[in-house]
Amino acid sequence: MTNGTYNGFAKLLHWLVVVLLVVQFAVAWTMPDIHRDTKPVDLIAWHLSVGMTILLVVIVRLGWRAMSTVPPPPADLPAPLRLLAQATHTVLYGALIVLPLLGWINANARGWTVRLFGMFPMPSLVESGSGWGHDMGDVHQIVAWVLLGAAGLHVAGALYHQFILRDATLGRMLPGRG
Numbered sequence: 001m002t003n004g005t006y007n008g009f010a011k012l013l014h015w016l017v018v019v020l021l022v023v024q025f026a027v028a029w030t031m032p033d034i035h036r037d038t039k040p041v042d043l044i045a046w047h048l049s050v051g052m053t054i055l056l057v058v059i060v061r062l063g064w065r066a067m068s069t070v071p072p073p074p075a076d077l078p079a080p081l082r083l084l085a086q087a088t089h090t091v092l093y094g095a096l097i098v099l100p101l102l103g104w105i106n107a108n109a110r111g112w113t114v115r116l117f118g119m120f121p122m123p124s125l126v127e128s129g130s131g132w133g134h135d136m137g138d139v140h141q142i143v144a145w146v147l148l149g150a151a152g153l154h155v156a157g158a159l160y161h162q163f164i165l166r167d168a169t170l171g172r173m174l175p176g177r178g
């Protein structure tokens with residue numbers, strides 16, 4: 001980490017998650033409604049695969065974060081804004097872990113095998129037919145909205161730094177800077 005910017009690997013993972021999330025929401029909102037006898041094929045299979053990839057990338061990202069020095073927020077940022085930014089990052093990371101896990105649980109409750117990259121079967125987190133596993137489908141959808149809300153706040157924050165505060169915060173996450 002140099003000059004208080006994120007390194008190339010951190011930037012790559014940040015923007016990879018952003019792209020995967022755009023694809024994932026587009027797939028989620030176009031895939032067919034899921035009923036008792038629905039099979040995990042076509043767009044639903046894509047939803048499971050892309051979602052599991054997001055989980056993997058976010059775990060790698062949190063591993064990177066635990067092993068690196070994260071650049072501190074701008075020194076002149078008022079404490080409430082600093083806290084808001086940190087809280088938003090925590091909610092983003094939390095939702096990015098919890099959301100795929102809930103989807104995975106719901107898929108297993110439906111009797112589906114979840115595969116990584118459509119190939120490698122993952123263990124079942126709950127037994128097929130699990131009642132609470134079915135209920136987690138609703139929680140999955142709620143957490144997806146929480147993630148969207150936090151992402152909206154986060155993007156608003158990035159734009160506030162860029163165009164109102166006019167500081168270097170956005171540049172810390174852009175390629176080829178720092």
Ligand code: HEM
Binds near residue numbers: 034
């Ligand atoms: C960050 C990753 C994910 C996001 C943003 C996401 C988002 C969503 C959204 C928005 C819906 C609702 C679709 C609708 O309106 O009909 C949904 C449904 C669903 N997702 Fe995900 N999802 C993610 C990861 C996963 C994963 C990893 C799995 C399984 C391995 C999964 C399985 C499901 C299932 C089974 C449903 C249907 C739930 C139900 O109707 O009860 N999702 N997802």
Ligand code: HEM
Binds near residue numbers: 014018021093151
């Ligand atoms: C156009 C969209 C986005 C922009 C412009 C943007 C910009 C940024 C910037 C500038 C930072 C660094 C903040 C700092 O230096 O304190 C950052 C960090 C972060 N971003 Fe984004 N972001 C965007 C979308 C997203 C999305 C969709 C997510 C996840 C859902 C996300 C998750 C995060 C997280 C978790 C961090 C904290 C990184 C860390 O310190 O570990 N971002 N983003």
